[in-house]
Amino acid sequence: MRRSSAQGVLYGQTVANVAGIANSDLECMDILYLEGRVTAGRLAEVTGLTTGAITGVIDRLEKAGLVRRERDEADRRKVFITVVPEAIDKLSQFYVPMQQAMEKVCNGYSDEELRLLLRFANEGYKGVVAATEALKGLLDTPPEKRPALKLKTFRQP
Amino acid sequence: MRRSSAQGVLYGQTVANVAGIANSDLECMDILYLEGRVTAGRLAEVTGLTTGAITGVIDRLEKAGLVRRERDEADRRKVFITVVPEAIDKLSQFYVPMQQAMEKVCNGYSDEELRLLLRFANEGYKGVVAATEALKGLLDTPPEKRPALKLKTFRQP
DNA sequence: GCTAAATCTCTTAGTGACTAAGATATATAT
């Protein structure tokens, strides 16, 4: 899973290259696609970038015609970012190789097995979110007070 | 899986922050850990960075006392990068939250189910590698000649 | 054996995304 994750990062880098946008710009497009209409601040929160950096991201994405800024009429300080419909078409083609590969892999499993994999994927996601929170908590703990757990490492043959 | 992957990227960013090294420096440490002793050129190849950038990465990692440069005696142009043993201890603590979370998730599965998950993880990894290659191939194909496959998208309820 | 081409890492100059700090505009609380 670690290997897949590392390789997944590389896939994303390649997509960004091919699409001609920066890496974090693509990451934001991904978040926008998954979460829908979000504010600039929410993007900063999720990506871990500063709001200043997000301004730059949105500027570039807007210039590339991939997103639009929309002021919230209820709270005029907020700026909602929405994906331009055509952007999905422009970008989705670069995920075709990945989807084909995954479809091929998934074909090797029964419906019941796929349900198990889906369950694991969901629980795994929640686990990663929890782990990220826990790690951030570690930041506030002085190094000498950190739980010094032995890491069991497994190496595949 | 996409969500997990995106969140995994964030976990890595957080680790890099906490460890006080750059993001790609950590990515290289990961590769070094997985592949063992590798050359500078191999790092460039795997990360997708230029050799010039890798020189910088290794400089910083060496300065931080995490890796060592070793000239290959057989071919003196090559420089092997090796991880300093203590580096593993320094960094592995930051993966404790992730491992705990994953262990917790895995505890919910029988040995047989875990074998299925392992098989999927292996096949999935190969799939991602294949997809990356295919995407790079797309780079050399003119846009109008690209296979315009309909992307089936699934949204979880 | 000697020259030319290839391979591998490093160097240099320039670019661009990032952070920190603060400005601006709007909203909420006392």
Place this chain on the structure above:
DNA sequence: ATATATATCTTAGTCACTAAGAGATTTAGC
């Protein structure tokens, strides 16, 4: 009505990255 909080943007400066090429070593051709 004033102060404080919130949300985004601006600015100056920093740092990792690329492109191009230099330096060092190996391999191939004659």
